[in-house]
Amino acid sequence: MAIWSELRSIVRWLLRRADPPPPPGTGQRIQAAEQAVARRQLLSDARVARATPQHCQPTEIVPTVALGDETTHGRAEG
Secondary structure, eight states: OHHHHHHHHHHHHHHHTOOOOOOTTHHHHHHHHHHHHHHHHHHHHHHHHHHSOGGGSOOOOOOOOOOOTTOOTTOOOO
């Protein structure tokens, strides 16, 4: 039983040593700073997109797939 009592006292000691909470408003300030960074990045990306001529944008080439005769085209085999 001495081990459990020692373990319980260690746990209680650890729980009493919790870090003090941050000052009020810290979370809001961090969130506001992160939102400002994101807003600047979005505006920068928009400026770059606007400055790039649309006719110079690469087109996406999608390969075509040839279907063989074994395809049922949605009909149930019967």
